[in-house]
Every structure is written in structure tokens, then in C-alpha cells.
Amino acid sequence: MTGVHLTVLLSTGAAVAAVVELLRRRHLREKYAVVWLAVCLPMIVFAIAPNLFNRLAHAIGVINPPDLLTVLACLFLLVVCVYMSWELGRLEDRTRRLAEEVALLRRDVGAGH
């Protein structure tokens, strides 16, 4: 096992541990945790058995295996970003509706008059 693979293995292990810890403390909702765990587990597998990844890359016609990793990482992050924007817009909409409701209710209870 080379130094690079050890580094990957250790950092992936640390990421998994961090996600599990956040979950344990209820700081991370399950629906997000599942996504990150789903990324971490293949990473661990490939860190332990790098040849598996090389063979996968060659099987789908990628000459330089790290390229496949980069492309997959970019695609995944892009999907995450789009999903986050959607979620943010939804939250913003709900916050606005709450603010409108509060303004109407404040008037009814006579606050600020």
C-alpha cells in the first residue's frame, strides 16, 4: 500500500467518522447524511483496493483513471449545488410566508402600536 492510498484511506475514514458523529449528535438530517455516506463508502473500497478503480476506469474507456475520479467528483458536486439552491429557494419562500403571517398576527394582537 503506497503513501497516497494510505492518505486517501485515512481521510475517507475521517470523513465517515465525522458524518456519523454529526448524525449521532443530531446535527445532520438523515437525508443528507445518507448522501455523504454513499460517497464515502465507495471511496473506502477504492482506497483499500485501488486496482478495482483502475479496472473500472479502463472498462469504461478512460485512459487515465484519476480523470474519471475528477469528472465524477465534479458531477456529484454540481448535483449537490443545484439541489442546495432548490432547497434554499424553498426555505426562503417559507421564511417569507412566516414573516407575512407574523406581520398580520402582530397587527391583530396590537403589538408595536
Added chain:
Amino acid sequence: MTRDLRRVLVVVPAWNEEGSIGSVLDEIARALPNADVLVVDDFSSDRTASIARAAGVDLISNIFNLGVGGAMRVGFRYGADRGYDALVQIDADGQHDPSYAPALLEALDSSPGPAVVIAARFDSSEDYPVPRARRWAMRLLAAYLSRLTGCRLTDATSGFRAYNRDAIALFARTYPADYLSDTVESLIIASEAGARISQLSTVMRPRIAGMPSQSRPRALLYLSRVALMLFLQAIRPGRTRPASALPWSTAARPIIEEKP
């Protein structure tokens, strides 16, 4: 003329308009002495709220800035909850002349089904210069919306409007909150809901106070935003909603489904 028995609510969305709101409220009181007036103070940092309170009108203060769209949605909710027959929207910056409000109400159709009357600002170009890009944006919008609504509209972005009971109910749920596009998008929503939309020509006045947003780069930005908005509207679903799905038709069902 027979006496108008409709209960009318005037909604004045206001954001930092201490220089003009006092005189606007005076003019509204003179033009529509029997109407109730609601100022929606959109988190002003100046004396807007205290001036409105001193004028004795109803006041709702937003807890943070929601934009004109958000302020109007509060106004529509208030009007719908209290069962008003008609709602008039007048900006607090003084560019809308409240003396046109009775004419707007007269032109408003009170029969079932939403109806909107827009007070179009007469384009007396020499009086107020408009950058070319903004003029193009307004023409593009006017042409598109005239086709969509089946009514010749020359000033779709005017925020001086009157709404009947069903339009109040419609907008209490669906008034768009996006910055700037609220006036235009609300017309698209209304026409999709089968609303009758009409226009009344008025003479626009320069603002009493405050800064008009008319610089060239901003006008260009506005033009591109209008183009983007029209594009998004064209690809959005819900174009061909059957008239039977509307609440004022005999088969009563919700107009616009709540988003999940």
C-alpha cells in the same frame, strides 16, 4: 350616480417614504373618504410608520424587508380575511394620483370571477425621461401581455390598480414575491385564472420624494430580467388550466395547488 356600497380597502405598500407618505394618505382620504386604508410598512428605517400611525390609518409592519410583492401579499391577505369587496393598490412615493381611484373602482367589474383594473401612466415622454432599454422592456412586456390578457395594455408595470373580491382571494394566495416582477407576473397569474383585465389611462406625476430607478445600466438589467421572466413563463406548466377548475365555476375546486 348611485352610491357605491362596496367595502373598499386601499393598500399602500411603503418602504422609506417619509417624504411623501403623509401627503399621499391625505389625498387618499380626500379621494375615497369611505374607504379603509392599510399601510404595509416594509421594514422602513425612517419615520414612514410613525407618520402613517399619526394619520390614523391601519398599519402593518413587516419584520424584515419583503419587497413590494411581499408587502402586497400581506395587504391581500388582510383584505381577504376581512371580506373587502374591492382593493386599491397605491404606491407611497406619490407618483400615483389617488384622485383617479374612484374612476378605477367604477371601472372594476364586481361580478364573480377575478377582475383587475390597471391605471396606466400616460406616456408624456418629455416630462420624465426614460432610458431606451427600459422603454424597449416596457414595449416588449406590453405587447406580450396584451396578447395574453386580450386587453390592450400599455403600462403593465404600473402598481396603481384595483382588484375585485375574487381577485383579492386569488392574490392572497398567489401574489408573486419576486423583486420587480411582481406587477407583471401577477397579471400572468390573473389571466391564467381567467381574470378580466382592463386598463384606465391616467397622467403620471413625478415622484414627490425618493430616487427613481432609471439609470442606464439598471435599465439594461431590467430589460434582460424581463426577457428572462417571459422565457420562464413560456416554459412553465399550468398554461392550459381548464375553466372548470376555477373556484367561481360551478364545480368548486382550488385554483392553484399548493406547492409540495
